[in-house]
Amino acid sequence: xxxxxxxxxxxxxxxxxxPTYYLPWLTRPGLDCVVLLNNIESRFTSGRQGRGxxxxxxxxxxDGRVTSEQHATLVDSTDAREVRLVPAAAGYGFVTVEAPRxxxxxxxxxxxxxxYTATHGRHEFIxxxxxWTRGVLAVVGALLAPxxxxxxxxxxxxxxxxxxxxxxxxLILNLSNVVNRVRLVAERNGARVGTRLVRIPPRGARLxxxxxxxxATSALTVEHLRLTGNAWFNLYLIGxxxxxxxxxxxxMHVK
Amino acid sequence: xxxxxxxxxxxxxxEVGHAHLVELVHQKDRAARRRxxxxxxSAYDADGGLQLDRALDPAEEILDVAALLDEPARRHGRxxxxxxxxxxxxxxxxxxxxxxxxxxxESTAPPLYYAVNATLGGVPDRIGAxxxxxxxxxxxxxxxMSGHHAVAVGNLSRFAPADAEVVSYYDGIxxxxxxxxxxxxxxxxxxxxxxxxxxxxxxxxxxxxxxxxYVVGRRAGGELVLFDHLFTYFK
Numbered sequence: 001x002x003x004x005x006x007x008x009x010x011x012x013x014x015x016x017x018x019p020t021y022y023l024p025w026l027t028r029p030g031l032d033c034v035v036l037l038n039n040i041e042s043r044f045t046s047g048r049q050g051r052g053x054x055x056x057x058x059x060x061x062x063d064g065r066v067t068s069e070q071h072a073t074l075v076d077s078t079d080a081r082e083v084r085l086v087p088a089a090a091g092y093g094f095v096t097v098e099a100p101r102x103x104x105x106x107x108x109x110x111x112x113x114x115x116y117t118a119t120h121g122r123h124e125f126i127x128x129x130x131x132w133t134r135g136v137l138a139v140v141g142a143l144l145a146p147x148x149x150x151x152x153x154x155x156x157x158x159x160x161x162x163x164x165x166x167x168x169x170x171l172i173l174n175l176s177n178v179v180n181r182v183r184l185v186a187e188r189n190g191a192r193v194g195t196r197l198v199r200i201p202p203r204g205a206r207l208x209x210x211x212x213x214x215x216a217t218s219a220l221t222v223e224h225l226r227l228t229g230n231a232w233f234n235l236y237l238i239g240x241x242x243x244x245x246x247x248x249x250x251x252m253h254v255k
Numbered sequence: 256x257x258x259x260x261x262x263x264x265x266x267x268x269x270e271v272g273h274a275h276l277v278e279l280v281h282q283k284d285r286a287a288r289r290r291x292x293x294x295x296x297s298a299y300d301a302d303g304g305l306q307l308d309r310a311l312d313p314a315e316e317i318l319d320v321a322a323l324l325d326e327p328a329r330r331h332g333r334x335x336x337x338x339x340x341x342x343x344x345x346x347x348x349x350x351x352x353x354x355x356x357x358x359x360x361e362s363t364a365p366p367l368y369y370a371v372n373a374t375l376g377g378v379p380d381r382i383g384a385x386x387x388x389x390x391x392x393x394x395x396x397x398x399x400m401s402g403h404h405a406v407a408v409g410n411l412s413r414f415a416p417a418d419a420e421v422v423s424y425y426d427g428i429x430x431x432x433x434x435x436x437x438x439x440x441x442x443x444x445x446x447x448x449x450x451x452x453x454x455x456x457x458x459x460x461x462x463x464x465x466x467x468x469y470v471v472g473r474r475a476g477g478e479l480v481l482f483d484h485l486f487t488y489f490k
Contacts, residue, residue, distance in 0.1 A: 027378040027462045038394055038456070061298075070275050078424075080456065104487055109395060114401035115472060117367070119372070159278050159317060166274075166366040220274050222359075238360075238457055239366040248480070252368035255281055255352050 017232075021097045023108040023121030024171050024205075024236040025059060027087040028245060031210045032111045034093060035083045036118070041104030043077035055099035056110055061089035064174070064203035073093040093205045097121070110249050117250040119236070126203070129234045134178045141181050141222040146195050149228035150181040150246045157252060158227065159234065168210045169238040169245070172236035176199035182206075186214035187224045200233070209237070231238040260341040263350055265371045266467035267320075267336045268407050268441070269298070271328040273479070274358045275320040277338075277371060281352040290314060291351060292341040298324055300331035302440035303410070307334075316405065320355075335409040335467060337443040338371070357482055360380035364478045374411050374465050391460045391485035395471045400403050402474040403416055403448055404481070406460055408434070408440030409467035420461040421446075436466075443471060460485060 006114060010017075018182040025033045039053045053074040061067045067088035072081045127135065140151055171245045174180040180202060186194040193196060194214035198206045214223055227235065239250035269275055280289055291313040306327040311318065320336060328334050329437040342351050351371065358366035395404060410417045421432045421444045428450050434442055446455055461467050472481025 022378070034396060036396060040394065042391055044390065044392075078457075080397075082396060109396055112397060115474055116398075116400070117472070117481050118396075118483065120486075126328065130292055156283075159281075161274075161276055161366065165361065168366070207281050210360045220276075222276065226315070229406055237368045239368060241363050241365045243363070247363065250365040250367050250480075252354075253370075254368070255355060 011190055013133045015133065017125040018128060019097070019123070020126045021106070021121055021123045022094045022173070023097070023106060024092070024173060024251065025085045025095050025108065026092045026110060026171065026251065027085060028091060030112060030247065034109045034111060035085065035097070035110060036080055037072055037083060037097070037099075037105040039074050039077050039082040039104070042071040043170065050211070051247065053101055055097055056075040056158065057083055057095050057097050059085055059093065059095045060094045060203045060205075062205045063089060064201040065173060067093075086138070090207070091205055092171060097240045108251065110251050111153065111246045117246070118128065119251045119253045122234065122253065124175065124234065125232070129176065129178045129231070141179065141230055144199060145181060145199070148183065148185050148195060150183045150197060150228055152228045152229050154232055155226060155228045156235065156238075158225045160223050160237065161220055161226055162210050162223070163216045165242045166220070167240040167244050169240065170208045170225065171236045171238055172198065172208065172227065173198060173205045173234050173236070174203060174231070175233055176223070177192060177202045177229050180231045180233055182227055182229040182233060183225045184208060186210070186211060187226070188214065188221070192204070193223070204246070258290060259344070261344045263340045263342065264411060265338045265340070265373045266378070266409060267355055267371050267483060268409070268469065269320050269324045269328055269334045269336050270359055271325050272365075273321060273390060275355065277318045277320055279315055279318060280434065281289050281313070282353055289346055292343060296323070296335045297339070297363050297442070298327060298334040299337070299439040300334060301441055304331070305439070306331055307349065307397040333441070333443070334440060337411060337417060337439075343451045357479060359478055360461065364474065364477050365478055367482045369469075369482045370484055372467050372469060374467050389462050389464050389466075391451060391487050393483070393485045394457050395455050397454055397456060399454070400448055400472075402472065402480070403445055404455060405443045405445045405471045405473065406458060407441070407443045407469045407471050408436070409462060410436035410438055412438050412464065414438060416469045417462050417464065417466065419466055422459040423447070423455055424457040425450040425455055428453055441467070
């Protein structure tokens with residue numbers, strides 16, 4: 001019922017959803033961010049050509065600006081290509097991959113010269129709102145922002161864990177062409193311990209330190225985060241050790 | 256609520272010395288309506304010997320795996336941890352998911368979030384699979400690594416032993432290692448970083464039925480830097 005209502009509302013507002021494969025990116029001094037392109041799935045499935053996969057990678061920075069476009073071609077189904085993402089602006093954002101003949105997952109890795117951590121991207125969509133809808137959202141969003149609120153169109157729940165020796169950051173990706181105001185509420189044992197409203201430009205991203213949202217009170221504190229935005233968004237989790245973002249990092253997708 | 260319940264079996268591994276938290280249900284909602292009908296945890300040593308078996312309260316949000324299993328893990332080494340859940344398919348139209356968190360005490364390595372491995376549990380329709388789901392693959396970066404990768408694999412069957420074939424690729428070089436696992440037995444198959452001057456590029460895991468499996472990356476001292484699921488393409 002709710003799904004139908006959402007679909008109907010999107011139609012009324014003229015919202016278009018363009019299928020998009022995206023991955024997060026994050027660069028720090030001494031830390032490379034690499035997308036690992038592959039077409040290995042075609043080796044094991046029928047009906048998909050295994051040869052000559054052309055891919056175009058478009059890298060968006062945290063403010064939604066295109067910072068690079070790169071092309072790569074895979075020779076065959078066992079070929080793999082590493083595409084190094086370009087450090088830019090705040091050092092994070094998302095990258096889209098246009099490769100019409102691939103449906104399998106691609107990897108993004110953070111490599112520190114000794115080891116690396118990796119996760120995969122998502123085949124979802126980017127929402128395109130027509131001008132009038134963008135205008136309405138901008139006005140309503142600006143009215144609600146001083147109250148710390150947003151238009152509650154999408155919500156996600158996420159557990160995060162942090163303490164003195166381990167930090168967690170949430171990389172929020174705005175997968176739409178409107179300004180997305182995302183409200184974060186941290187709860188601990190059912191009690192609210194922190195709130196923040198984050199303004200994310202179209203196709204932009206923001207990195208939120210869970211410790212600054214709700215300081216840890218034990219060696220390992222569990223927070224329940226509820227994120228509510230006025231347009232489609234997704235998130236990745238960044239794990240950091242005692243050196244926080246200056247040290248080695250891990251990266252993880254969530255549903 | 257549906258009158259019929261579905262089942263999900265999922266699995267992870269636990270090593271002593273790690274903070275290890277697992278959420279019981281990822282798809283939490285504010286009213287906490289999305290909860291499992293029941294959940295049972297069992298833990299097995301490398302030979303498949305049962306070391307712990309207990310019902311969990313599905314209303315709990317986060318399970319402290321280390322608090323529960325550090326003591327048997329200290330005595331028996333790494334444990335295969337099996338979650339046997341029952342859930343209402345109307346509450347979880349696809350299936351429940353749950354994620355975990357791992358961090359070794361006093362480690363400078365970052366903590367790892369990971370997706371707990373869903374292993375069918377006898378209900379392939381709930382996981383979108385129409386064929387046997389027993390072939391998985393994973394790719395590696397082409398660069399030197401301090402430490403090594405491995406495949407952690409466990410046999411979740413109740414009665415049947417299984418041969419798990421771990422095939423690693425080093426450009427043109429193919430290396431096969433087969434391990435026989437009794438029910439609930441598990442092991443970690445170490446992957447050589449290089450063979451004949453070629454780096455590890457890909458690994459495949461094949462078995463007659465779905466195994467509990469993770470790709471593991473370890474620093475030279477054994478610290479975990481990667482704990483990730485492989486990819487299945489037969490659905």
